[in-house]
Amino acid sequence: MADVLAFAEQRDGQLRGAARETVSAAATLAAELGGSAHALVLGGPDLGDLGELGGFGAASIQVGAHEALADYNPEAYAPVVAERIRAGDYVAVIFPASILGKDLAPRVAAHLDVPLATDVTGLEVADGELHVIRPMYAGKAFARVTLDATPALVSIRPNVFQPMEREADGAVEAFEPQVDAGALRIRVRERKGSSGDALDVAEATIIVSGGRGMKAPDNWHLLEDLRDAIGDGTALGASRAVVDAGWRPHAEQVGQTGKTVAPKLYVAVGISGAIQHLAGMRTSQTIVAINKDPDAPIFNVADYGIVADLFDVVPRLTEEVKKLRAES
Amino acid sequence: MCVKRVPDTETRIQIAEDKTRIDPSGVKFIVSPYDEFAVEAALRTVEEAEDGEVTVVSLGDDDAQETLRAALAMGADKGLLLQGEGSTDGLATAKALAAELEDSEAPLILLGVKAADDDQSQVGPMLGVLLDRATVTGVTAFRVEGDTVVCDREIEGGVEVVEVDLPAVLTVTKGTYEPRYASLKGIMAAKRKPLETKEAEAVEGRIRVQQLTYPPERGDGQIVGEGADAVPELVRLLREEANAL
Ligand SMILES: Cc1cc2nc3c(=O)[nH]c(=O)nc-3n(C[C@H](O)[C@H](O)[C@H](O)COP(=O)(O)OP(=O)(O)OC[C@H]3O[C@@H](n4cnc5c(N)ncnc54)[C@H](O)[C@@H]3O)c2cc1C
Ligand SMILES: Nc1ncnc2c1ncn2[C@@H]1O[C@H](COP(=O)(O)O)[C@@H](O)[C@H]1O
Numbered sequence: 001m002a003d004v005l006a007f008a009e010q011r012d013g014q015l016r017g018a019a020r021e022t023v024s025a026a027a028t029l030a031a032e033l034g035g036s037a038h039a040l041v042l043g044g045p046d047l048g049d050l051g052e053l054g055g056f057g058a059a060s061i062q063v064g065a066h067e068a069l070a071d072y073n074p075e076a077y078a079p080v081v082a083e084r085i086r087a088g089d090y091v092a093v094i095f096p097a098s099i100l101g102k103d104l105a106p107r108v109a110a111h112l113d114v115p116l117a118t119d120v121t122g123l124e125v126a127d128g129e130l131h132v133i134r135p136m137y138a139g140k141a142f143a144r145v146t147l148d149a150t151p152a153l154v155s156i157r158p159n160v161f162q163p164m165e166r167e168a169d170g171a172v173e174a175f176e177p178q179v180d181a182g183a184l185r186i187r188v189r190e191r192k193g194s195s196g197d198a199l200d201v202a203e204a205t206i207i208v209s210g211g212r213g214m215k216a217p218d219n220w221h222l223l224e225d226l227r228d229a230i231g232d233g234t235a236l237g238a239s240r241a242v243v244d245a246g247w248r249p250h251a252e253q254v255g256q257t258g259k260t261v262a263p264k265l266y267v268a269v270g271i272s273g274a275i276q277h278l279a280g281m282r283t284s285q286t287i288v289a290i291n292k293d294p295d296a297p298i299f300n301v302a303d304y305g306i307v308a309d310l311f312d313v314v315p316r317l318t319e320e321v322k323k324l325r326a327e328s
Numbered sequence: 329m330c331v332k333r334v335p336d337t338e339t340r341i342q343i344a345e346d347k348t349r350i351d352p353s354g355v356k357f358i359v360s361p362y363d364e365f366a367v368e369a370a371l372r373t374v375e376e377a378e379d380g381e382v383t384v385v386s387l388g389d390d391d392a393q394e395t396l397r398a399a400l401a402m403g404a405d406k407g408l409l410l411q412g413e414g415s416t417d418g419l420a421t422a423k424a425l426a427a428e429l430e431d432s433e434a435p436l437i438l439l440g441v442k443a444a445d446d447d448q449s450q451v452g453p454m455l456g457v458l459l460d461r462a463t464v465t466g467v468t469a470f471r472v473e474g475d476t477v478v479c480d481r482e483i484e485g486g487v488e489v490v491e492v493d494l495p496a497v498l499t500v501t502k503g504t505y506e507p508r509y510a511s512l513k514g515i516m517a518a519k520r521k522p523l524e525t526k527e528a529e530a531v532e533g534r535i536r537v538q539q540l541t542y543p544p545e546r547g548d549g550q551i552v553g554e555g556a557d558a559v560p561e562l563v564r565l566l567r568e569e570a571n572a573l
Contacts, residue, residue, distance in 0.1 A: 074453070074463070075462065078457070098484065099466065099482065099483050099484055100483075102449050102450075102465065102466075103453060103465045103466070105450070106418065106449070106450035106451075106452075106453040106454045106457075107453045107454070107456070107457050107463075109419055109450070109454060110419060110422065110453070110454040110456075110457035110458055111457055113419070114419075114534075115417045115418075115419050115420075115533070115534045115535045116418065116419070116448075116450055117448075117535060118418075118447070118448045118449055118450055119447060119448075119449070131538065134447075135447065135543075136416070136445065136446050136447055136540070137335065137341050137350070137444075137445060137447070138337065138444065138447060139543055140340070140341050140542075140543065141341060141343060141350065141540045141541065141542060141543070142540070142541050142542075142543060143416070143537050143538075143539070143540050144537070144538045144539045144540075144541070145416065145535050145536060145537050145538060146535075146536045146538060147534060147535055147536075148534040148535075148536065149534050185462035185492060185493040185496075186462050186463075186464065186490055186491070186492045186493075187490065187491045187492075188488060188489070188490050189478070189489040189490060189491055190488070190489045191483065191486055191487070191488050191489075192486060192487050192488075192489070199484075199485065200484035200485050202484070203484060206572075230573070250468065250482070250501075250502055250503065251482055251485075253502075256337050256361070256444060257361050257362070257502055258502075264572055265566065265570070265572040265573065275337065275338060276337050276338075279337070282543065282546070283543070285570075285572065286566070286570040286572040287546070287549075288562065288566070294551070299549060299551070300546075300549070301546050301549070302549045303546070303547065303549045303550070303570065304549065304550060304552050304562055304565055304566070304570075305549060305550070305551045305552065306551070306552055306553055306554070306555075306556075306558045306559070306562060307551060307553075307554045307555075308553075308554055308555045308556055308558070309556075312555065312556040313555075313556045313558075313559060316556045316559040317559050317562070317563070320559050320560055320563045321563065321573065324563060324567065324573065
C-alpha cells in the first residue's frame with residue numbers, strides 16, 4: 001500500500017487552515033507513490049462540516065468524536081492517533097508543525113516506535129523512496145533525510161505546503177475512539193488571552209514585524225494600523241530586543257528563540273536583521289525591510305527595501321495599502 | 329534536567345566535506361539556549377522549595393563536559409555525561425536518556441523545547457511517553473502545587489493553563505526564565521562539583537542525513553528608494569511583481 005494519512009487539526013469544532021495543508025501535502029505525496037490520501041480528525045461531538053477535506057484530495061475522512069477530545073489533551077489524543085495509524089497501512093503520516101502538532105507528533109512517534117522529522121519544508125519521492133527536506137541550525141542549513149521505518153512520520157511547517165484543490169471522495173467514516181477520561185494526568189484549567197480566532201504569528205500569511213527602531217511600545221499603533229489595512233491573515237511579529245524590553249509579548253517573537261515563520265510577505269520595520277532574527281524568517285516568500293541604516297543586514301535578505309525613517313514610511317504605507325484595498 | 333551542546337547561534341556553519349555533517353572546526357559551542365531557560369527554571373524551583381537538587385544530564389562526546397560545567401556554574405548541583413553519539417533522530421536520543429532516567433525519583437524532568445542544532449522539538453514529549461510520565465511542552469512558567477504542577481503554555485493566540493500530576497516531564501521555553509549569568513564564584517565552585525561519566529545505552533538512529541545544503545540564496549533584493557516617496561512604488565512592486573498583496 002502507498003497510502004498517506006494526514007492529521008487534520010480542528011479547534012472549537014472548526015478545521016484550522018493547517019488541515020488543508022496537511023491533507024494537500026498527503027494527496028500530493030500519495031499521488032506520486034500511487035496510493036491515496038486519508039484525513040484523520042479528532043474532536044468533540046459537535047464537529048462542524050468536514051466534507052471540504054474531500055476537495056483537497058482526501059479519499060476518506062476518519063472522524064473520531066468524543067467529549068474528551070473536544071479540546072486538545074495530549075494524553076487523550078496521542079494513543080487514539082497511534083491506534084488509528086496501526087489500524088491502517090500507511091507509508092507516511094503528515095502532521096502540522098503547529099503548536100498542537102509539535103506536541104502530538106513526537107508522542108505518537110514514541111507510541112509507535114518510529115522516528116519523526118519535524119518542521120519539514122519539502123517532501124520528495126526519489127527511486128520510490130521518501131526524501132524529507134528539513135531546516136536545521138535555525139535554517140542555516142537544509143538537510144535531506146530518509147527515515148528507516150514505516151510509516152514515516154513528518155510534521156510540516158505552516159504556510160510552506162500550499163493547499164491545493166483536488167477532488168476526491170471525502171467519504172466520512174466515523175469510528176469510536178477509546179478514551180479513559182478519568183485516567184488523564186493532564187487537565188486543562190483554562191485558556192486565556194486572546195480568543196481562539198486570534199491569529200498566531202507562525203500561521204499568518206502576512207507578518208508586520210517591529211524591532212527596536214520602533215522606539216517605544218506606544219508606537220505600535222502604527223504597525224497595528226498597517227496590519228488592519230492589509231487585512232485578514234495578517235499578524236504582528238517582533239524582534240527579541242523588543243520582547244526582552246517588555247514592549248511586546250514573547251508569543252510574537254520571531255527568530256531562533258522565538259517562532260519560525262514562512263509567510264507570503266514579511267515586513268521588517270526597524271529590525272536590524274541579526275542572524276538569530278533571520279533564522280526565524282528567512283524562508284518567507286517576500287521580505288520587505290524598512291530601516292534608516294542602509295548597511296543593516298536585513299537588506300541582505302530583503303527583496304524590497306526602503307532606506308528611511310520608519311515613522312515617515314509606515315503611515316504612508318498604511319495609506320497606500322488602504323487605497324489599494326479600496327480600489328479592488 | 330537535560331542539556332545539549334550545540335554550536336553558538338552566532339556561528340556561521342560550514343558543511344563538512346562529506347555533506348552530511350557540519351564542520352566543527354573553529355565553531356564555538358554553547359549550552360543550547362532553551363536548555364539554559366530550563367536550567368534557570370530548575371534552579372528557581374529548588375530555590376523556592378528550599379529543598380531538592382538539580383542534576384544536569386547530557387548525551388554526547390567528552391566535549392559535552394564543558395556544557396555540563398556551564399550548567400554547574402549557573403548553580404546546578406551534579407552533572408552526568410552519558411557518552412554516546414547524538415543523533416537527529418530524537419527517538420534514539422530519548423531512548424538513551426530514558427534508559428538512564430527510568431529509575432529516577434526526580435519529580436520533575438526538564439528539557440528545552442528544542443535543541444538549537446537539529447531543531448527537532450521532539451525529545452521531551454518522546455521521553456515522557458517512554459517513561460510513562462505526564463508531559464507538557466512549551467512551558468513558559470510553572471509552579472508546584474502539592475502532587476501537581478501547574479503550567480502556563482503558549483498556544484496560538486493565547487496561553488493555556490494546565491495542571492499535571494507529578495512526576496512529570498516539562499519542556500521549557502523562554503517565558504520568564506531569563507538565564508542567570510554564572511558568577512566567578514559559581515565558575516570556581518563548578519570545578520569541584522561532582523561530574524559523573526558513563527557510557528550511554530547505544531541506540532541507533534533511524535533518520536539518515538543524505539545531504540546538507542546551504543539555504544537557497546535569496547534573489548538579489550533591491551532598494552526601492554530612500555524616503556517615504558518610495559512607498560507607492562513599493563506597493564506596486566508588491567502587488568504586481570511579488571504578488572504579495
Ligand atoms: C541565543 C540568542 C538567541 C536570540 N534569539 C533571537 C530571536 O529569536 N529573535 C530575535 O529577533 N533576536 C534574537 N536574538 C537577538 C539578536 O541577536 C538581536 O539582538 C536582536 O534581533 C535585535 O533586535 P532589533 O533588530 O529589534 O534591534 P537592533 O539591532 O537594535 O536594531 C534596530 C534597528 O532599527 C533601525 N532603526 C532605528 N530607528 C529607526 C527609524 N526611526 N527608522 C527606521 N529604522 C530605524 C536601526 O537602524 C537598527 O537597524 C538572540 C540572541 C542570542 C544571543
Ligand atoms: N544529546 C542530548 N543530551 C541531553 N539532552 C538532550 C540531547 N538532545 C536533546 N536533548 C534535550 O531535548 C531537548 C529537545 O531537543 P530536540 O528534540 O532535539 O530539539 C533539548 O532542549 C534538550 O533538553
